[in-house]
Amino acid sequence: MAPSKAKLPLIPLAKDTILLPGIVLRIPVPNDRPDIPALLSNVYSRAASKTPSQRLDNVNVVCVPLNSLLLTRDGQKTISENEHSPKPKESSDINPSNASKNDLFGYGVAAKISGVEGRGTGEFALLVEGVARVKIEKFTQESPFFEAEVTYMHDDAISSDDVAIQGLFAHLKQLSRHLLFFTLLPRPGFSPLSPLLARRLEIYIARRGVQDAGRLADFMANIVEGSLEEKLQVLAALDVKDRIERVIALLQRQVDDLKNSVSIASFTGPGVPSNIDLDQMTKLNGRRTRRPGMPGMPPPPGMAGRGGAPMDDEQEPNEMDELKGKLDAARLTPEAAKVADRELKRLKKMSPAQAEYQVTRNYLENLSEIPWSAVTESHLGVETLSRARKQLDDDHYGLEKVKKRLLEYLAVLKLKQSINDDLNTQVAKAEEEKALERAESLKSKRVVDKSPILLLVGPPGVGKTSLAKSIATALGRKFHRISLGGVRDEAEIRGHRRTYIAAMPGLIVNGLKKVGVANPVFLLDEIDKVGTSNYHGDPSAAMLEVLDPEQNHTFTDHYVNIPIDLSKVLFIATANSLDTIPPPLLDRMETINLPGYTTLEKRHIAMRHLIPKQIQTNGLGPGQVEFNQEVVSKIIESYTREAGVRNLEREIGSVCRAKAVEYAEAKDARHVEKYKPQLSVEDIEEILGIEKYDEEIAEKTSGSVQLTGKLGDVLKESVEVALSWVKAHAYELSLTHDPTENIMKKRSIHVHCPSGAIPKGEISLRGRVTAVGGIKEKLIGALRAGVKTVLLPAQNRKDVKDLPQEVKEGLQIIHVQHIWEAMRYVWPESHWPGEENLAGIESRL
Numbered sequence: 001m002a003p004s005k006a007k008l009p010l011i012p013l014a015k016d017t018i019l020l021p022g023i024v025l026r027i028p029v030p031n032d033r034p035d036i037p038a039l040l041s042n043v044y045s046r047a048a049s050k051t052p053s054q055r056l057d058n059v060n061v062v063c064v065p066l067n068s069l070l071l072t073r074d075g076q077k078t079i080s081e082n083e084h085s086p087k088p089k090e091s092s093d094i095n096p097s098n099a100s101k102n103d104l105f106g107y108g109v110a111a112k113i114s115g116v117e118g119r120g121t122g123e124f125a126l127l128v129e130g131v132a133r134v135k136i137e138k139f140t141q142e143s144p145f146f147e148a149e150v151t152y153m154h155d156d157a158i159s160s161d162d163v164a165i166q167g168l169f170a171h172l173k174q175l176s177r178h179l180l181f182f183t184l185l186p187r188p189g190f191s192p193l194s195p196l197l198a199r200r201l202e203i204y205i206a207r208r209g210v211q212d213a214g215r216l217a218d219f220m221a222n223i224v225e226g227s228l229e230e231k232l233q234v235l236a237a238l239d240v241k242d243r244i245e246r247v248i249a250l251l252q253r254q255v256d257d258l259k260n261s262v263s264i265a266s267f268t269g270p271g272v273p274s275n276i277d278l279d280q281m282t283k284l285n286g287r288r289t290r291r292p293g294m295p296g297m298p299p300p301p302g303m304a305g306r307g308g309a310p311m312d313d314e315q316e317p318n319e320m321d322e323l324k325g326k327l328d329a330a331r332l333t334p335e336a337a338k339v340a341d342r343e344l345k346r347l348k349k350m351s352p353a354q355a356e357y358q359v360t361r362n363y364l365e366n367l368s369e370i371p372w373s374a375v376t377e378s379h380l381g382v383e384t385l386s387r388a389r390k391q392l393d394d395d396h397y398g399l400e401k402v403k404k405r406l407l408e409y410l411a412v413l414k415l416k417q418s419i420n421d422d423l424n425t426q427v428a429k430a431e432e433e434k435a436l437e438r439a440e441s442l443k444s445k446r447v448v449d450k451s452p453i454l455l456l457v458g459p460p461g462v463g464k465t466s467l468a469k470s471i472a473t474a475l476g477r478k479f480h481r482i483s484l485g486g487v488r489d490e491a492e493i494r495g496h497r498r499t500y501i502a503a504m505p506g507l508i509v510n511g512l513k514k515v516g517v518a519n520p521v522f523l524l525d526e527i528d529k530v531g532t533s534n535y536h537g538d539p540s541a542a543m544l545e546v547l548d549p550e551q552n553h554t555f556t557d558h559y560v561n562i563p564i565d566l567s568k569v570l571f572i573a574t575a576n577s578l579d580t581i582p583p584p585l586l587d588r589m590e591t592i593n594l595p596g597y598t599t600l601e602k603r604h605i606a607m608r609h610l611i612p613k614q615i616q617t618n619g620l621g622p623g624q625v626e627f628n629q630e631v632v633s634k635i636i637e638s639y640t641r642e643a644g645v646r647n648l649e650r651e652i653g654s655v656c657r658a659k660a661v662e663y664a665e666a667k668d669a670r671h672v673e674k675y676k677p678q679l680s681v682e683d684i685e686e687i688l689g690i691e692k693y694d695e696e697i698a699e700k701t702s703g704s705v706q707l708t709g710k711l712g713d714v715l716k717e718s719v720e721v722a723l724s725w726v727k728a729h730a731y732e733l734s735l736t737h738d739p740t741e742n743i744m745k746k747r748s749i750h751v752h753c754p755s756g757a758i759p760k761g762e763i764s765l766r767g768r769v770t771a772v773g774g775i776k777e778k779l780i781g782a783l784r785a786g787v788k789t790v791l792l793p794a795q796n797r798k799d800v801k802d803l804p805q806e807v808k809e810g811l812q813i814i815h816v817q818h819i820w821e822a823m824r825y826v827w828p829e830s831h832w833p834g835e836e837n838l839a840g841i842e843s844r845l
């Protein structure tokens, strides 16, 4: 990629601080740093003078570390390593507020400002997210803040047959995992990493492919310990291989140190697992914290304890008891209890130094954490429906049809549960009376919940996730979101078999462990993005089993390998489109469409929900920023073009942050009275920059057929069908006088779908107009673009009655059955074949 240049403001970082791409850094802004407030107000006003494409995704500032006297500005050592010359004068008196341009390093990281914290108390802090490495070419200003011309330094693409880099990358990944593993262990003077964070980091590392090698190196360099000079050299390492090598050296050093400090010094090299189960380490961790007197650490999973620290025999029985106690408390199913007993017996016979010992114990710990029978007291009572109605209404504006369907669903659920409750009472009574046969027959009458899984379909940001959350709240159930986007490996859903070292349960069982109850609401997010059959198994087939009420009461995770009952879980799935969902999976679900919102609806949502939410999130108090309707409409129309309200919420957030900074500045300068909470349309232009959207006009190009904008494969096919029809009728359409001529020889067609449209719909090969989806979105778009008349397929008549009033009133809607009919409306003056000729024409096709 060609380097791109920009002129950007710089933030000198505090001494010994460095930011590399990939993480968020908190920069405290003490009162003696006037450069940052000055820079901020400039950033916001600069945004106004840029075109949307120049805004570089809100990349606003460059974070530059202070230089080290041991290095040149481009990272070369100033003194040779062998030279025992005295250390140059420490740069302790340089700090970011008095630094001159020569004190700054030659490379920095372009960052976007992702938040401002702690306003109102005088000092505040900036949150910046490192995005890309830049080289500082030339300073253009030093005061009131630094500004420089910079060049973006993109990593070169990595060739797939570059074996050297593949090897380095694998090593980098492995050491990264090891670092994580060891940072989970408690050490004197260090608090261990939070298990949740560790898990996220592990997933982050696992998902990097070799193309991300440079980014992973940067990311880990942010985390690993190292001197300022070492980190600066990583920042200056433009060559990916060089960078990885440097980071590997740092990681290796820290991992070795950590190994020694947790006294597992003896375990080294090839015995190290490629996948470390952080869950288990979390637990080991917890145990150690509770019993600090326990010497040494058991070897980690899969690591043979060749000379590893011996376990304290005295403690062993306690540990077994503890595990046994946990398993008892978990109220295992009879099947699980049998397995647990067997494994416990095996464990007792093993030496803790055996690799197998940890594997087995880990497994038993997992068994004890699965909620086999624990449930949240369900709120399915008399008042369930009214409470659910209120919850849905409180959290969401509009969406009447969707709410109605969700309530119906809950009503059915409630009905089934009350039948089962009655039966259960009778069963208990029969069992008490020892009438076992009657009990069995009553049991068989229990209603198995075969209600389909709800699938909320709609564009991003229309409220799918938040609807599901409201349902969970209304039912008083725990909520857990499982992100399926990009799941390619069946084992991610179903776990790894235990034969695989450091295996783990899959997403479903982990979700259950996390919520700790058997009846949560699971949101299966982006089910349309789950991969299909490949050499890592078939994740969509695994999902099928999860969602099938016939099978899911005996769901088997490969790791757990004992049937788990998922029938009490309320699954709600979401998808952006139905096109990519495998038909058998789609068949299991009942779709509820969430179409996009009209401008009016968005305004209501913003006023009632998004603005109060953003004001609170950004630490402002009520009355410190006031949006009026005109301002909100401006943001909707000029800065967002989307079916949902996600970007709208984001833009409102940006405005709140800008006002927060303004308020903080006014307060610092003791001019609070000059601060104006009311926003005007001009303020919006000032804060959000020039309008992102005016009109999207299709550009004229030459050539044959051009498809641009947001087009899926389905629409591409539709265009082809339409073109075939036109070609076949070129003569009747008077496009040519010669029926054999190729009409596309001298013509070009450009189909452009504006972003935010739902691409769907077509004519049949015979020219019959078929029904299309997304009528509401299409007509909202048409109204927004100032269209007066629309032609709709006759089969879509039913959709028109559900349209918002403002759309029905603003548009003349004409229904057509055949493309000829449509053309008569579009070009009324031309002479088209009459109805009587249609049959003849069609029969020629």
Ligand SMILES: Nc1ncnc2c1ncn2[C@@H]1O[C@H](COP(=O)(O)OP(=O)(O)OP(=O)(O)O)[C@@H](O)[C@H]1O
Pocket: 395, 396, 397, 398, 399, 458, 459, 460, 461, 462, 463, 464, 465, 466, 467, 574, 605, 609, 610, 644, 645, 646, 649
């Ligand atoms: N009708 C509505 N009323 C109030 N707030 C809404 C409404 N629709 C969406 N929102 C808000 O918009 C934001 C985005 O919604 P949400 O995250 O639920 O979208 P989503 O459809 O799940 O998107 P994605 O598919 O990208 O996950 C949330 O803050 C949500 O509360």
